[in-house]
Amino acid sequence: MTYARRTYTGRSTTNLRRGLVLLVCALFLLSCGGGGGGGGSSSSGDPNSVGAGWVTITGSSTGNPTGLATVTLTGGAFISPTYSRCCSGSGTDTGVTVTWTNATTGMSGAAIQTPQYGWLFGSFLVGQTWQAAIDLAVGKNNIIVTAVDPSGNLGRATVSIARTPDVTPPTVIATNPANGATAVGVNSALTITFSEAMDPATISTATILLQDSTNSSLSGSVTYMDKVATFTPSDNLQGLASYTVTITTGVRDIAGNALATAYTSTFTTGPAPDTTPPVVSSTSPANGETCVPIELPQLTASFSEAVSPQTVNTSTFLLKDNLNNLIPGTASLDFSGLANFFPSSPLAGGSTYSGTLTTGLTDLAGNHLAGDYAWTFSTQANGVGTWNATSTLGASFGETAVWTGKEMIVWGGSSDAARYDPSADTWFPVSSSGAPEARSYSVAVWTGSKMIVWGGIHFTGDPFQPGTFLNTGGIYDPVSDTWASTSLSGAPSARMPGAAVWTGKEMIVWSGTGSGDTAVADGARYNPSTDSWVAISTAGAPSSQASYTAIWNGSGMMVWGSDGQNVSGGIYTPESDSWTAIPTAGAPSPRTSHVAVWTGSEMIVWGGWDSLNAVPLNSGGRFNPTSNTWQPTATNCTPAARFGHVGVWSGTELIVWGGASNGNGVYYRVGGRYDPNADAWQTTPIAGAPDGRSGATGIWTGTELIVRGGRTPLGTTANTGGRFRPQ
Numbered sequence: 001m002t003y004a005r006r007t008y009t010g011r012s013t014t015n016l017r018r019g020l021v022l023l024v025c026a027l028f029l030l031s032c033g034g035g036g037g038g039g040g041s042s043s044s045g046d047p048n049s050v051g052a053g054w055v056t057i058t059g060s061s062t063g064n065p066t067g068l069a070t071v072t073l074t075g076g077a078f079i080s081p082t083y084s085r086c087c088s089g090s091g092t093d094t095g096v097t098v099t100w101t102n103a104t105t106g107m108s109g110a111a112i113q114t115p116q117y118g119w120l121f122g123s124f125l126v127g128q129t130w131q132a133a134i135d136l137a138v139g140k141n142n143i144i145v146t147a148v149d150p151s152g153n154l155g156r157a158t159v160s161i162a163r164t165p166d167v168t169p170p171t172v173i174a175t176n177p178a179n180g181a182t183a184v185g186v187n188s189a190l191t192i193t194f195s196e197a198m199d200p201a202t203i204s205t206a207t208i209l210l211q212d213s214t215n216s217s218l219s220g221s222v223t224y225m226d227k228v229a230t231f232t233p234s235d236n237l238q239g240l241a242s243y244t245v246t247i248t249t250g251v252r253d254i255a256g257n258a259l260a261t262a263y264t265s266t267f268t269t270g271p272a273p274d275t276t277p278p279v280v281s282s283t284s285p286a287n288g289e290t291c292v293p294i295e296l297p298q299l300t301a302s303f304s305e306a307v308s309p310q311t312v313n314t315s316t317f318l319l320k321d322n323l324n325n326l327i328p329g330t331a332s333l334d335f336s337g338l339a340n341f342f343p344s345s346p347l348a349g350g351s352t353y354s355g356t357l358t359t360g361l362t363d364l365a366g367n368h369l370a371g372d373y374a375w376t377f378s379t380q381a382n383g384v385g386t387w388n389a390t391s392t393l394g395a396s397f398g399e400t401a402v403w404t405g406k407e408m409i410v411w412g413g414s415s416d417a418a419r420y421d422p423s424a425d426t427w428f429p430v431s432s433s434g435a436p437e438a439r440s441y442s443v444a445v446w447t448g449s450k451m452i453v454w455g456g457i458h459f460t461g462d463p464f465q466p467g468t469f470l471n472t473g474g475i476y477d478p479v480s481d482t483w484a485s486t487s488l489s490g491a492p493s494a495r496m497p498g499a500a501v502w503t504g505k506e507m508i509v510w511s512g513t514g515s516g517d518t519a520v521a522d523g524a525r526y527n528p529s530t531d532s533w534v535a536i537s538t539a540g541a542p543s544s545q546a547s548y549t550a551i552w553n554g555s556g557m558m559v560w561g562s563d564g565q566n567v568s569g570g571i572y573t574p575e576s577d578s579w580t581a582i583p584t585a586g587a588p589s590p591r592t593s594h595v596a597v598w599t600g601s602e603m604i605v606w607g608g609w610d611s612l613n614a615v616p617l618n619s620g621g622r623f624n625p626t627s628n629t630w631q632p633t634a635t636n637c638t639p640a641a642r643f644g645h646v647g648v649w650s651g652t653e654l655i656v657w658g659g660a661s662n663g664n665g666v667y668y669r670v671g672g673r674y675d676p677n678a679d680a681w682q683t684t685p686i687a688g689a690p691d692g693r694s695g696a697t698g699i700w701t702g703t704e705l706i707v708r709g710g711r712t713p714l715g716t717t718a719n720t721g722g723r724f725r726p727q
Contacts, residue, residue, distance in 0.1 A: 100132045130147075145157050184237075186272065198252065245267075274363070279370075284299065317340075440467075456469075473491075537579065540578065607642050646659075646705070
């Protein structure tokens with residue numbers, strides 16, 4: 001990280017200044033230089049940067065070398081000085097096309113471009129990011145990324161990524177008919193789903209066998225697509241007969257690894273051919289559903305029976321807008337039998353869409369849908385409020401943050417500590433002299449004049465070495481830019497703390513994860529005036545849970561959480577050193593990675609991860625300690641289900657932002673605002689919002705939400721942030 005005149009410098013601030021200059025010029029109808037628009041040549045003679053063009057490669061979804069067959073690259077690119085526009089949310093706003101070529105394989109394609117917007121008397125374009133998924137050959141892959149506009153401004157960047165051989169054998173994860181199935185139609189085909197992409201040349205009637213009860217092999221044909229092989233018998237099977245399917249070790253994945261052992265399954269046919277057409281059982285979103293999130297991860301459809309994977313594609317699964325325009329995306333059948341359509345980009349807010357499953361879709365016996373199945377849904381209205389990008393700081397994940405009343409202080413994680421002044425959009429360094437040992441996932445509180453940090457885990461940087469849990473801490477004074485250590489005497493055991501609050505006099509630390517990754521259910525109170533710890537009572541305390549949230553209600557610490565299967569919570573009163581249980585009746589379902597805030601009269605819990613069903617959640621609850629009761633939060637027009645998000649209380653609303661749908665799914669740029677008085681949700685806008693991420697740091701300043709850092713969909717760490725001001 002570089003500081004110059006107490007101002008952090010970086011590419012994004014250059015883009016911001018360029019955007020401001022263009023905006024001011026437009027406002028005053030002045031003629032600004034195009035920065036090389038139409039240039040077509042480089043004054044520096046650099047063939048990789050022509051005119052105003054530039055492109056960077058800033059991240060990759062894998063290490064280098066990698067054993068994976070595909071890498072996803074990310075980066076930034078210039079904005080066309082003559083062809084840009086604002087602010088549709090489309091990459092075409094930038095006036096620049098970003099493409100990639102793998103010179104080793106000869107493959108090429110277009111990157112997904114995401115514009116970034118700022119606001120000054122109105123929205124304007126300030127930058128763009130891009131990402132591209134690129135197939136790799138074994139060995140060295142020379143990848144070239146090019147950004148160009150119609151005037152000839154050009155940027156080019158290259159990277160070499162080595163792919164190491166894959167030595168993991170594939171497995172069969174599903175068959176249809178399933179092993180032991182009965183009453184199978186005599187005219188049915190068979191499908192086999194593999195754990196990874198297979199070499200199509202090894203998928204044939206020589207490696208996928210269908211045999212009758214006399215062990216005679218039946219003739220047929222085999223096709224392969226998207227990890228699924230389909231065996232279609234040449235003739236109908238015999239009725240009321242037993243058959244065996246064998247997948248031999250001759251099948252290999254694309255790296256050449258063979259199935260470790262032959263796979264077999266059996267089924268029994270029914271008396272007659274299957275002539276019943278498949279029926280659509282359900283869709284998501286449902287027909288007529290409203291307030292569907294614009295960052296919809298996918299549309300899904302289930303059926304009355306197994307359908308042919310070869311017939312699920314963008315010709316049979318369609319999504320159209322209200323002008324009947326096709327929405328770009330991909331379609332496929334997953335191993336559970338659901339048909340999925342994945343939009344390539346967020347949908348438009350406040351719009352109606354129609355999904356269609358056509359008669360080209362068939363079951364395994366070749367029966368077509370009786371007719372096209374169509375349904376409609378509408379998306380949430382566009383959110384109100386404005387986003388502005390923050391100047392950048394070192395990429396970070398696992399840091400903590402506090403708001404001092406004037407500045408946001410961030411500490412820990414994978415970046416240097418710093419103070420952010422939103423009025424100047426400037427980062428200032430925090431002294432490291434006397435600071436606690438580097439760590440991630442510590443807790444931090446603001447006392448009114450100083451920041452206290454404690455606990456966490458220190459990582460060595462070696463992915464094969466476990467981290468070290470810590471029970472040390474420090475007190476940072478931003479006025480003098482100095483640190484003092486917290487006492488070790490009486491401190492809780494080393495841990496990643498589950499929760500911490502500031503009472504006005506003391507910091508209370510409770511629960512967390514300790515040595516051996518075990519959950520701990522104890523804690524202590526730290527008084528910075530005396531630099532002393534006092535253990536808190538565990539009598540009547542909540543059970544040992546690894547995922548607690550905590551808030552201070554003015555007289556007690558309220559904690560609530562789950563181990564993924566059971567919920568528990570309690571209110572700790574320091575004056576009496578006692579616990580009061582929070583009832584579980586009416587409480588939200590078990591979850592981890594949720595958020596909780598205090599409104600002044602209630603604790604609101606929302607979102608999180610349901611580990612029992614392995615799904616994110618978009619539900620929550622409100623607990624009133626006066627009545628000692630729970631009530632659910634509104635379920636209409638909620639943000640998309642997520643975990644790992646930011647949640648803050650604005651004084652009137654719970655604002656949530658970021659988070660993920662699952663580890664490899666959508667990372668959200670759109671959040672939500674919940675008004676408990678109206679029991680109603682509205683969205684936050686996507687225009688100008690930072691790139692989606694989980695595990696970001698967020699604070700409320702009194703007028704705006706500031707977020708920064710976090711983990712991106714590519715597994716990289718973000719160095720960007722944003723400021724959201726509600727309207």
